[in-house]
Amino acid sequence: MKVKEVAELAGISVRTLHHYDAIGLLAPSQKTAAGYRLYSDEDLGKLQQILFFKELGFSLKKIKEIIHSPSFDKCEALQLQKKCLLEERERLDKMIGLIEKTIKHEQGEIEMSNKEKFAGFDFRQNPYEQEARRRWGDEAIDQSNAKLAEISEEERKQMGEEMNEIYRKLAHLKDGSPESKEAQAAIAEWFTFLNRSAGSYSLEAFRGLGEMYVADARFTKNIDQFGDGLAKFMRDAMAVYADQNK
Structure with missing residues (x-):
């Protein structure tokens, strides 16, 4: 099957399949002379496993370790x-x-x-925090919590206003291309904001956060208050940013 057919079958984007190939998570068994990816039944079985693990909150890095292990x-x-x-x-x-x-x-x-x-x-554990810990580990979340504990109520308010302003800026751009210069400038502001206010985000963690904006209905609902489809636009823009700044 070609990449577009697999994407439609699995309910994921072509960009996601390209990303899985790029990071060595799922490479198609064959490529045509013209460079088209061709996925076998075995490849589809691996993709199913990847999506099962992803549904359970495993990071792509961890999934790769698991399914490529000789003991898997x-x-x-x-x-x-x-x-x-x-x-x-x-x-x-x-x-x-x-x-x-x-x-x-x-x-x-x-x-x-x-x-x-x-x-x-x-509610002794924040469900968002639990999800983030599963995806990116304890260290990044502990850094985020430590930063938030140090700031005043006034600083928290200012951070909230800055965050909302970035959302509004991106909402104005959401009907255009996530690869545009304007979209990438705005998403760069979001990356900088997160690293300044919520801990240290690697490019891969930033990409993963964007995926969660769409995969987790709680995130989607909150973000799409600024404009329908904003969560998906941010996911795509964050993926582009991660790719372009490796």
């Missing part, structure tokens, strides 16, 4: 992935049950104690 066992990996997804389904089922119970309470059908109202919630 596909069936064993599928069992692990199934176990993780079942645990997530169990958590979601508990939350759905709590919502249904709360609806009955609000309608006067049952009584709920205050303790019952919050059974299942656990």
Whole structure:
């Protein structure tokens, strides 16, 4: 299958497949004399594994280490992935049950104690932080938290205004090309802002963050408040920036 066909089949972008090839994560088995990538059934099996691991929050670097390891066992990996997804389904089922119970309470059908109202919630860990730790490791997140702990409330407010201004600037550009000079200048501001205010971001981490803007509905919803499609535009612009500044 050609790259465009694989992208449509898997629901990912052609740019993503090109990136996987460039970093040695998934190289197509063949290339035509004209340079077209051709993916075999075995390649598609590897891509499925990559997407399973990505869905579970593994970084591309970690996925590459896993699937290229001589000891990698596909069936064993599928069992692990199934176990993780079942645990997530169990958590979601508990939350759905709590919502249904709360609806009955609000309608006067049952009584709920205050303790019952919050059974299942656990915000001792920030879900965004957990995701980031899985993707980029503890050190970068600890640096970010340390920086944020040192700034005053007024500085936090200024940072928020600066961040929103960058979002608005990018929103004005979102209907154009993410490769344009204007888009890359604006996304460079975003890269600089993140490194100044939230820790040290490598180019790969920056790219990964852009991917999460689209993969994680929470991010997409927040970013797209500035304009529909902004999250996708930022993802693409961040990928271009990472490629051009290697």
